[in-house]
Every structure is written in C-alpha cells, then in structure tokens.
Amino acid sequence: MGKIIAVHSYKGGTGKTSLSVNLAATYARRGKKVCLMDLDFRAPSLHAIFKGYEPDYWLNDYLNGVCEIDKVLVDATKDHGNGGKLIVALANPSTEAIRDMTAKDRKWEMKALGRLLSLRSALLTDGTFDYIIFDTSPGLQYSSINAIVTADVALVVTSLDASDINGSQRMTTELYDLFEKKTGILVNKVVAERLSTKEEQKKFNKYLKSIHNLPILATIPCYCEVLRAAGNFIFTEERPDHPFTETLEALATSVEKL
Amino acid sequence: MAAYRKLEVKSTQLLEKIREHLEQLNEKIDVMIEIQKHGHRELPENLPEALDVMTLLSLPDHLRKTAVSLCKLEKATADEIAEQTKRARAVESGYLNQLVIMGYLKKERQGRKAYFYVDKET
Numbered sequence: 001m002g003k004i005i006a007v008h009s010y011k012g013g014t015g016k017t018s019l020s021v022n023l024a025a026t027y028a029r030r031g032k033k034v035c036l037m038d039l040d041f042r043a044p045s046l047h048a049i050f051k052g053y054e055p056d057y058w059l060n061d062y063l064n065g066v067c068e069i070d071k072v073l074v075d076a077t078k079d080h081g082n083g084g085k086l087i088v089a090l091a092n093p094s095t096e097a098i099r100d101m102t103a104k105d106r107k108w109e110m111k112a113l114g115r116l117l118s119l120r121s122a123l124l125t126d127g128t129f130d131y132i133i134f135d136t137s138p139g140l141q142y143s144s145i146n147a148i149v150t151a152d153v154a155l156v157v158t159s160l161d162a163s164d165i166n167g168s169q170r171m172t173t174e175l176y177d178l179f180e181k182k183t184g185i186l187v188n189k190v191v192a193e194r195l196s197t198k199e200e201q202k203k204f205n206k207y208l209k210s211i212h213n214l215p216i217l218a219t220i221p222c223y224c225e226v227l228r229a230a231g232n233f234i235f236t237e238e239r240p241d242h243p244f245t246e247t248l249e250a251l252a253t254s255v256e257k258l
Numbered sequence: 259m260a261a262y263r264k265l266e267v268k269s270t271q272l273l274e275k276i277r278e279h280l281e282q283l284n285e286k287i288d289v290m291i292e293i294q295k296h297g298h299r300e301l302p303e304n305l306p307e308a309l310d311v312m313t314l315l316s317l318p319d320h321l322r323k324t325a326v327s328l329c330k331l332e333k334a335t336a337d338e339i340a341e342q343t344k345r346a347r348a349v350e351s352g353y354l355n356q357l358v359i360m361g362y363l364k365k366e367r368q369g370r371k372a373y374f375y376v377d378k379e380t
Contacts, residue, residue, distance in 0.1 A: 110310040111378050117330055145311040149326065178315060178322065 002033075002124040005255060006134040006151035008144055010167035014157040015188040017045045018226070019248075020135035022236045026245075026252045028077075028084035029236075032130040035073065035123060037089040039147045040137045041101040044091035049231060050076055058092035060101060063112045069122055080234060087129075101143075109142040116150040139167075140175060148176065153258055154183045155217065160190060165211055172214060182258050184217035186251065195221055217258070218251040220244070278370065281351060285372075288352045292359040309362040309376050324353040325362065333375040 007020040017040070024036040037059060038046035047053075057071040072089045080086045092098075104112070123129050134151060136144040148154050154176060158168040168185070176183045187208060194204045208216050223244050229235050236245040307313060309329065314322055327342040328334055336351035343350060354374045357363040364377045 106308040106310045106312070107378075110308045110376070113311060113329060114332065114376070114378060118332075120330075142311060145315075149311055149314070149329070175315070178319070179326065180323075 002127070002130045002132065003153060004120065004124070004132045004134065004151040005153045005155060006039075006136055006144075006147045007155045007157060008136045008148060009138050009157040009164075010171050011159070011161070011164045012043070012138040014138070014159050014164065015220075016040075016138070016157050017049075017135050018231065018235075019155075019157055019186060019188065019220075019251075020133050021046070021049055021234055022244075022248050023252060023255070024086060024131070024133050025080060025082065025234045025236050026248045027131050028080065028086045029082045030252070031084045033085040033087075033128065035087045035089065035129045035132045037132060037134050038091040039134045039143055041091050041143055042098060042137050042141075044093040044098070045231075046088055046135065047090045047093050049234070050074070050080075050088050050090065053088065053090070055090050058097070059089045060092045060097055062089075063115050065111070065115070069119060080237065082237060085129075104142070109146065112142075113146045113149060116146055119150070140171065145175065148181060149179055152182065153255060154181045155186055155255070156183060156214075157186045157188050159188055160194075169211065172212070176214075183214050184255065184258055185212050185214050186217055187219045189222040190219050191222060195219065215254075215258070217254040218247055220247050220251075281348070284348060285351060285355050288355040289359060292356055307361050309357075313362065321353055321357060324350055325357060328354070328357075328363065328374055329376060333373050335371050335373055339374075 005023070007016050007023070009016050020036060024034045027034045036046065038044050039059070041060060053074045053076060055072060055074045057067045059072055061067050062069050062072045069089070073087045074090065076086045076088050077084075119132065123132060134147045136147045138144070156168055156172060156176075158164050172183060172185075185208075190204075193200065195201050204219070205216070208219070221243070223242070225239070225242065226235055226244050229238070235242070236248050239245055309325060314325055314329075317325060323343050324339060327339050331338060331342070336347050336354055339354065340347040340350040354363065355365070358365045358374065362376070363374050366373050366375070
C-alpha cells in the first residue's frame with residue numbers, strides 16, 4: 001500500500017514547498033505514481049508552480065464536502081511525469097477562500113480530518129498512488145495537525161535559525177510524539193562552511209544529533225542556483241546532475257526506509 | 259462421537275454467551291466508574307465535544323491512541339480497534355466506553371455487536 005508523507009515545519013519560509021515539490025518529482029522520476037497536495041490554505045503556493053493547470057475544484061472544495069477527490073486532482077504527468085505519474089491537488093489562492101478557511105470552527109476541522117483520513121481508502125488501497133505528499137501550513141494549527149495525524153510519515157523541515165531549532169524541538173516532542181508518528185528531520189539552507197570539510201561535517205552532524213532526538217534524513221546546503229530558480233521551475237527536473245538533486249535522491253531513499 | 263461434537267459446540271456457545279455477558283457487565287462498570295469520577299454530565303446543555311485534533315491532543319495517551327484509531331476507521335467495534343492498537347479487546351472496550359461518556363463518541367448496537375463512531379452531524 002502507498003504512503004502519505006506530510007512535509008511540515010515550525011516556522012514559515014523553511015523550504016517546505018520547494019522540498020515537497022522536488023521530493024514528488026524525485027519519486028516520479030523513479031517511476032512512482034505521486035500525488036502532491038497543497039494543504040497550506042493560508043498561503044497556497046502550488047498553483048504558482050503548476051501554472052496553467054486550472055482545476056475544476058480546489059482541495060478546499062473537497063474538505064468542504066462540495067465534491068469528491070477525483071474532481072480536484074489535476075494530471076501534471078505530461079509536463080512533469082518524467083517516467084512516473086505526477087498528479088496535483090491545489091489550494092484555492094483567492095483571498096476570499098483564505099479568509100473562509102481561517103474562519104472554520106472545530107466541528108468543521110473534525111470533519112476535515114475525516115475527509116483527509118478517507119483519502120487513504122480512496123487513493124492508496126487500490127494502488128492509484130504510491131505516494132501522497134502533503135505540503136502543509138507551518139506551525140501548530142488545525143490544517144497542519146490534521147495533515148500530520150493523517151500521514152504515515154512526517155518530515156519536519158528546519159533551518160539553523162535558533163528560534164526555528166527551538167520551536168521544532170518543542171513541536172516534535174509535544175505534538176509528533178503524542179501521535180506516535182514516524183518522523184524525520186530535514187535540515188535545510190545549511191551554510192556552505194558547515195559542510196566544507198569532512199571534519200566540519202562530522203562536527204556539524206554531532207551538533208545536529210545533540211539537538212534533535214529524531215533521525216536527520218537530510219542536511220541540505222543552501223545553493224544559490226536553487227534560489228535563482230526562484231520557484232519558477234522544478235529544480236531537480238531541470239538540473240538532474242546538480243548536488244541538490246543528489247541530496248533529494250538520497251532523501252527519497254531514506255524516507256522509503258523510514 | 260457425534261454426541262461428543264454436539265456437546266463441544268454447545269459448551270463453546272455457552273462460553274461465548276458468558277463472555278458476551280461479562281463484556282456487557284464490564285461496560286456498565288466502566289460507565290459507573292466514569293460517572294463516579296466526573297459526575298453525570300448534564301446533556302443537552304453541555305453540547306457534545308467535537309473530537310478534533312486539539313481535543314485528541316488534550317486526551318491522556320491511552321485514550322488518544324483509541325480515539326485516533328477510531329477516527330481512522332470511522333466506525334468500528336472494540337475488536338477492530340484492538341487489532342489496530344495491539345491492545346486487548348477488553349481494554350479497548352473500556353476506553354471506548356469512557357470516550358462515549360465523555361461525549362466524544364457515539365455507540366450503537368447492531369445485533370450482538372456494539373459499534374463506536376464519531377458523531378459528525380450534531
């Protein structure tokens with residue numbers, strides 16, 4: 001049976017969306033059937049990467065009970081399949097929709113959890129997908145916790161910013177542990193000097209192990225080329241030989257083994 | 259030989275019946291314990307609580323595990339939950355009944371089986 005992977009972080013701007021998209025593309029390159037879902041209803045972003053794909057319905061509509069999930073799924077395989085299958089489900093980026101989603105009550109959130117949980121039987125049991133990747137909202141809020149509870153694997157993206165490290169530590173012990181989730185840490189935007197020599201790398205890994213109790217699945221250097229891409233294209237697709245792509249390949253393998 | 263078989267079937271049926279009664283007794287005792295602990299909830303002024311993720315977080319660990327499993331299955335018997343949580347059926351039955359008393363779950367009997375589910379409509 002396929003797996004649901006939730007990509008989450010304590011703070012915003014850690015690179016959740018970039019890593020979700022590239023991880024999805026990496027699995028597609030391996031011939032997998034992947035569904036990438038934008039669960040960041042406060043700041044939707046996938047529509048900007050998958051430009052030109054106009055969905056009939058948004059994920060918002062699915063959670064609202066307006067339609068079933070098949071109406072939301074948009075096939076991006078033609079442009080981004082790379083030997084596999086890549087389907088996306090987008091969040092409605094209009095201000096009206098964002099406002100609507102932030103004003104939901106507890107009862108609605110409870111139903112939304114039920115809708116997310118039933119994605120498993122709708123999309124994973126019959127082999128429709130090998131992976132569903134949730135790109136979530138940062139921090140502790142309903143939509144992201146719903147996503148984490150639903151997922152089989154949670155990936156926490158963190159930068160080396162002190163506030164981010166501190167928040168991620170607390171979040172993993174006070175939230176993830178309670179739900180007994182398989183969790184891995186992705187340390188993103190690592191400055192080059194921390195990884196410049198073998199010695200430095202060793203020191204850095206030791207440091208990471210001292211602050212996180214969970215497996216560190218990837219340490220991803222801060223590449224100017226990735227920043228220059230500015231989210232205008234899927235980096236691992238365009239630059240298959242770049243070290244960033246290699247890091248993502250290794251990450252995809254570690255997640256499979258988790 | 260046939261008489262022996264018949265006797266065997268009969269005693270299994272009897273044991274099954276005893277087990278069923280014991281389970282029902284157990285459930286009733288659970289309810290009594292819960293009421294003793296927390297007093298009887300005055301419904302419907304106290305609207306049933308929503309079993310959302312924040313509530314799940316606030317539950318004690320043992321009940322959270324049961325509640326999360328039920329959210330995943332939507333509607334299930336104590337047996338089905340026990341299969342998920344790898345805990346004893348009687349234990350899960352106790353926890354499920356506690357969650358019913360707390361107002362998070364609903365319970366419905368269908369023949370010999372008791373089904374638990376999250377009430378999403380009220």
